[in-house]
Amino acid sequence: MTDSTSTDSTSTDSTSTDSTSTHDDDLATISGLISASRVALLTTQTASGALHSRPLATQKAEFDGDLWFFTQDPSPKVADIHAHPQVNVSYDTGKGYLSLAGTAELVHDRDKVDELWSPSMEAWFPEGKDDPAVALLHVSAESAEFWASHEPGIVKVFKIAKAAVTHTPPDIGENKTVEL
Numbered sequence: 001m002t003d004s005t006s007t008d009s010t011s012t013d014s015t016s017t018d019s020t021s022t023h024d025d026d027l028a029t030i031s032g033l034i035s036a037s038r039v040a041l042l043t044t045q046t047a048s049g050a051l052h053s054r055p056l057a058t059q060k061a062e063f064d065g066d067l068w069f070f071t072q073d074p075s076p077k078v079a080d081i082h083a084h085p086q087v088n089v090s091y092d093t094g095k096g097y098l099s100l101a102g103t104a105e106l107v108h109d110r111d112k113v114d115e116l117w118s119p120s121m122e123a124w125f126p127e128g129k130d131d132p133a134v135a136l137l138h139v140s141a142e143s144a145e146f147w148a149s150h151e152p153g154i155v156k157v158f159k160i161a162k163a164a165v166t167h168t169p170p171d172i173g174e175n176k177t178v179e180l
Contacts, residue, residue: 026178029148030100031063036093042069042137043088044080044104052080056137059116065141065180067100068112070121073135078106081137089139096148096173102141112136141180149173 034040043053054077059068067089071077081087081104091098113136117129125131149172151159163170 021174021176023178026144026146026176027063029146029174029176030098030144030178033091033093033096033098033146033148034058034063034067036095037091037098039091040067040069041090041092042077042104042139043090044077045084045086046076046080047083052076057120059136063141067102067139067141068116069137069139070116070124071106071135071137072124072133073106073108074133077137078135081106087139089141095150096146098144098146100139100141100144102139102143104137104139107136107138109136143177143179145175145177147173147175 038058039055040058041053042056043051045051056069056071059070060066085103085105087102087104089100089102113129113134116136122128125134151172159170159172
């Protein structure tokens with residue numbers, strides 16, 4: 001993948017003006033990667049500084065800078081967020097990878113729970129959306145880095161093999177850092 005933050009001649013510096021990619025294009029790429037995965041890894045930091053990651057289902061796939069997840073309160077991840085609200089949310093799809101850095105907060109808002117609730121949540125909350133342990137994690141993303149490719153896997157494999165023979169880095173997609 002082409003790294004837009006590197007300075008080699010085959011890539012675009014993410015700080016330069018890129019006429020082929022706008023902020024709206026970047027947000028569309030981010031939203032597409034989230035939609036393609038739907039399950040994120042949320043990484044939090046404990047009070048003692050240890051990093052913990054766990055899978056969570058994204059409740060709102062259209063990305064507008066905010067991510068929503070259901071959680072139980074109390075829980076270890078809630079304690080982590082109270083100690084250190086800075087989190088990382090990452091996604092892995094067949095079309096690329098996404099890492100979002102932001103700030104998390106615990107939200108107890110019954111209207112938002114009603115808006116985001118789906119029957120599948122009852123697997124985690126057998127008492128339903130009125131379970132007193134039901135809470136939401138709201139992550140406000142501050143920056144994103146993505147690696148995106150729109151080519152079929154076989155094309156990527158060919159480009160990697162070609163790069164190994166020619167001793168040049170393969171261009172198998174776009175790598176970009178975006179401030180949100």
